[in-house]
Amino acid sequence: MNTCKNCKEPSNGNYCSNCGQPTKIKKINRRYIFNEIANVLFVNRGMFYTIKNLLTNPGISIRHYITEDRSRFVKPISFIVVTSLIYTIVNYFFPLGVENYVSQFGSMPDNLEETNQTVLDITTWTQKNSGYTNLFIGLFMALGIKLFFRKAGYNVPEIYVLLCYVFGLTTLVDAVGSIFQAITHLNLLILLFVTETIYITWAVGQFFNEKKVTSYIKALLSFFFGMLILSFLLGLVGVMTGIVIK
Numbered sequence: 001m002n003t004c005k006n007c008k009e010p011s012n013g014n015y016c017s018n019c020g021q022p023t024k025i026k027k028i029n030r031r032y033i034f035n036e037i038a039n040v041l042f043v044n045r046g047m048f049y050t051i052k053n054l055l056t057n058p059g060i061s062i063r064h065y066i067t068e069d070r071s072r073f074v075k076p077i078s079f080i081v082v083t084s085l086i087y088t089i090v091n092y093f094f095p096l097g098v099e100n101y102v103s104q105f106g107s108m109p110d111n112l113e114e115t116n117q118t119v120l121d122i123t124t125w126t127q128k129n130s131g132y133t134n135l136f137i138g139l140f141m142a143l144g145i146k147l148f149f150r151k152a153g154y155n156v157p158e159i160y161v162l163l164c165y166v167f168g169l170t171t172l173v174d175a176v177g178s179i180f181q182a183i184t185h186l187n188l189l190i191l192l193f194v195t196e197t198i199y200i201t202w203a204v205g206q207f208f209n210e211k212k213v214t215s216y217i218k219a220l221l222s223f224f225f226g227m228l229i230l231s232f233l234l235g236l237v238g239v240m241t242g243i244v245i246k
Contacts, residue, residue, distance in 0.1 A: 023067040047082075050074045054169045058199075059206025062162050066154075076164035083175075090175040094182035096189070138163035141226030148218040148225075149208050165201045170196040197223060 001011070004016035010016055014024065034161035050073045065073045074082075142159040154162075173196060181188045200223050205216030 013209050025126075031170050046072045050079060051169065051172070054165055054203075057206070058166060058169070058203035059208070059210060062203070063207050066158050066161060073165075076168075080164045080171065083171040087171045087175040094178040096174060096178040096181055096192075126199045130221075137226045137230050138167050139226075140223050140229040144222035144225030145204065145219075148222050152208050162204065162207055166200055170199060173199070188225040203218070226231050
């Protein structure tokens with residue numbers, strides 16, 4: 001008979017019948033380390049399955065997760081945090097942002113030349129940390145979706161789960177775009193923005209009703225609502241900190 005190292009109760013078998021802890025601690029070796037890395041990246045918990053479904057049937061898959069089966073998808077907050085981490089690492093080596101626009105075209109666009117450096121710093125930060133920026137856009141967009149789809153019956157937390165998956169996928173798209181931009185030396189900011197806007201509209205519209213055109217129109221309006229609120233708040237921060245637009 002074994003003794004549980006956690007609660008000190010006698011126990012038969014591999015797990016303690018009192019507290020559920022393993023009665024034997026596995027030796028730390030290379031396999032243990034590889035398993036831990038896999039768990040951190042959620043490879044063993046459906047990361048690839050989640051990405052595949054978000055690419056093929058995002059709205060329907062997320063609706064299924066919320067209303068029927070939550071066992072196969074990576075958890076929503078974990079998904080967007082991990083994808084944001086991936087993007088941050090990729091963007092460190094292959095920057096995707098305002099600095100690339102400047103280096104490619106030789107000068108900054110007129111509207112950026114007239115903007116205070118602090119505002120430019122904020123803009124650069126949001127692009128370098130698009131995953132975390134998406135968390136805020138998602139929060140405001142969730143309010144917009146609740147407004148435009150108020151008869152659908154979903155609450156704000158459920159809508160936010162939808163957006164965690166959607167923005168998590170677009171964050172991975174940004175990571176891939178960063179690498180491709182570095183290889184081709186093309187500026188992909190506008191292309192990525194258009195592609196991701198289409199994807200977000202498709203995913204959210206499909207989530208609510210894939211057969212109605214109005215569903216996709218409302219989804220697009222909700223996205224721009226979220227971006228508008230975020231832009232307003234960033235501008236408000238600029239005013240409150242004494243930033244003056246030249």
